[in-house]
Amino acid sequence: MRLFAAVAAVVVVALVVLIVALNSGSRPVVTTITGIQYSQSTAVAGFSESAHQTSDPARIAAFTAIVKKYSIDVTQFDQSLNDVCTGGLATNVTLEFADSKTAKFRVYDCGRIEPRGTFVSDASALFTRWATADGA
Numbered sequence: 001m002r003l004f005a006a007v008a009a010v011v012v013v014a015l016v017v018l019i020v021a022l023n024s025g026s027r028p029v030v031t032t033i034t035g036i037q038y039s040q041s042t043a044v045a046g047f048s049e050s051a052h053q054t055s056d057p058a059r060i061a062a063f064t065a066i067v068k069k070y071s072i073d074v075t076q077f078d079q080s081l082n083d084v085c086t087g088g089l090a091t092n093v094t095l096e097f098a099d100s101k102t103a104k105f106r107v108y109d110c111g112r113i114e115p116r117g118t119f120v121s122d123a124s125a126l127f128t129r130w131a132t133a134d135g136a
Helices: 002-026 057-069 119-133
Strands: 033-041 051-054 089-097 102-109
Touching: 033 057, 033 119, 051 119, 057 119, 089 119, 102 119
Parallel strands: none
Antiparallel strands: 033 051, 033 089, 089 102
């Protein structure tokens, strides 16, 4: 009976270690973002394609929350996450990190509605709100 209990305890500990290792490896580590540059474009007449830059901690925190929510590796953005259509909203993003590195990627949103949201739709909406607030 003691042998059975000891084996069961070892199996449980091994499972817990495996689960923790798998879950901790699934979320990318995000180096502190210190600045965000972005511009948006779409095939709508009169749409402002102005470039914007922010180092506002509240804005960076809002973007970082979206990155964490969807477990996105912004240093190697998976372009397959983008919507596929013509005439959507494209957002070019350059992130500046505390370690002086940068990451560039493009988010392409076709307005697809997902009940739980997507990184693309949430990030596009966030950048659109910022551009609107900044008078673009």
